[in-house]
Amino acid sequence: MFKYIIGSAASQLAFSKHDLENIRIPKIGSTIDGEQYTALIDRGLSLGAFEEINTLISLTYENLVGDEDSLLNQAHRSPIRAADNALCLLLALQSSLSRHNTHAIGSLADLIRLLLQQTRQKLGEYPTKLPGWRHKPRSCGQGDMCKDGAELNKFLLSQDDMVWRFSASLSRRQHLVHHLPGDLFKLNTEKRGLPHTLVVIKLGKEFDQQLARYNEQLRSLQEDLQPLKGHFLLDLLGQEKYDELVCLNSSTRPPATSGVTSLKRPAELITV
Numbered sequence: 001m002f003k004y005i006i007g008s009a010a011s012q013l014a015f016s017k018h019d020l021e022n023i024r025i026p027k028i029g030s031t032i033d034g035e036q037y038t039a040l041i042d043r044g045l046s047l048g049a050f051e052e053i054n055t056l057i058s059l060t061y062e063n064l065v066g067d068e069d070s071l072l073n074q075a076h077r078s079p080i081r082a083a084d085n086a087l088c089l090l091l092a093l094q095s096s097l098s099r100h101n102t103h104a105i106g107s108l109a110d111l112i113r114l115l116l117q118q119t120r121q122k123l124g125e126y127p128t129k130l131p132g133w134r135h136k137p138r139s140c141g142q143g144d145m146c147k148d149g150a151e152l153n154k155f156l157l158s159q160d161d162m163v164w165r166f167s168a169s170l171s172r173r174q175h176l177v178h179h180l181p182g183d184l185f186k187l188n189t190e191k192r193g194l195p196h197t198l199v200v201i202k203l204g205k206e207f208d209q210q211l212a213r214y215n216e217q218l219r220s221l222q223e224d225l226q227p228l229k230g231h232f233l234l235d236l237l238g239q240e241k242y243d244e245l246v247c248l249n250s251s252t253r254p255p256a257t258s259g260v261t262s263l264k265r266p267a268e269l270i271t272v
């Protein structure tokens, strides 16, 4: 009877993008929540309904990646929330699945990989060390309309210039000062002559600060993923994917592509 129910209603019971986005919001009506979903899988496997559960998980995977408006694209809107929700479903799935022999469920690894990739949204990109004194540009919110902002960015993007002198009225100087945090720049105002001169000195700490922030995100995600470590996911994913997605081993160092990028800029590196 149970097998019949799952078999005939798998498409309704499968998890959808909408379900995942709202996993923490109590459901009304026909939609199912994460707990009900994993309880259903648990019960199905206990009864030996492997084929039906495989169909259910396969449909869930298709629901989550199925069209152009995929879960991964949707997650750009609120990546942290999507990552938290994916983690929530992963933990629930692991606790209900690890009690069973899941070798017969071929579609499971795809779903688990997708959810693990989703949790990585909590981790930004590994920061890139820029050559010389070059900084990332900063937006004053006025885009190309702001000539002072453009001048500031010229200085920020320069790999050779550590110091910039900007003589202008108080309001124009203040406009730029708001976008120059004290932990990255030393700011002085020279009051000889009019207008006064804002002196901006790069402290050379941008990369260190970004790396510290990244490492903090990495530590936090490693903590989140700690309960998922173990033979269940290792057997399911294989060593390489397990190391990458659960242990985050490759995330602790710069991606291999950054070496290629720096090779493209030998002139910049030589002048540093």
Ligand SMILES: [Zn+2]
Residues within 6 Å of the ligand: 140, 141, 142, 146, 147, 148, 149, 175
């Ligand atoms: Zn501006």
